[in-house]
Amino acid sequence: MTLGRSSTALLSLSAAAVGLLLVGCSASVDVGAEPELSSGKLSDEVARQLAATTGQPKPDVACPEDLAGKVGTTTRCTLTAGDGSTLGVTVTVTSVKDEQIKFDIEADKTASPAPR
Structure with missing residues (x-):
């Protein structure tokens, strides 16, 4: 049963712990004709990169707006x-070349607690 508890603990990685692992993560995406x-x-x-960085399943990530392919956006x-x-x-966004947008991902240092 210890194995089950360990697996459960690993799967329930808190947002704060994920954030600590994420500082400085980078990604690159080919977006097609429009940058x-x-x-x-x-x-x-972003969820895929988080999962790859932490070794955990993809988290629930919501980005409310499109990302324009312009350095510094x-x-x-x-x-x-x-x-x-x-x-x-x-x-x-760190660079844009042809249809490929490269970007860095940086998590906040602290998480907000779950609503009660």
């Missing part, structure tokens, strides 16, 4: 952990 990444694709890519996304706590994530 813009839709909010849905951005949310999915930023947007804010929200990661919601299994316990309902949330963590802000800043996405910043």
Whole structure:
């Protein structure tokens, strides 16, 4: 039974712990003819990068707006952990070449507790 408890503990990684692992994470996405990444694709890519960085399943990430392919452009996304706590994530475009947007992902240092 210890194995089950360990697995459960690993799967319920808090938003704060994910944030600590995320500082300085980078991603690159090929977006097609228009240098813009839709909010849905951005949310999915940020979640994929988080999962790859932490070794955990893809978290619930919501990005409310599209990301324009212009160096320095930023947007804010929200990661919601299994316990309902949330963590802000800043996405910043670092380069754009042809149809490929490269960006950094940086999580806030502290999470907001789950609503009661």
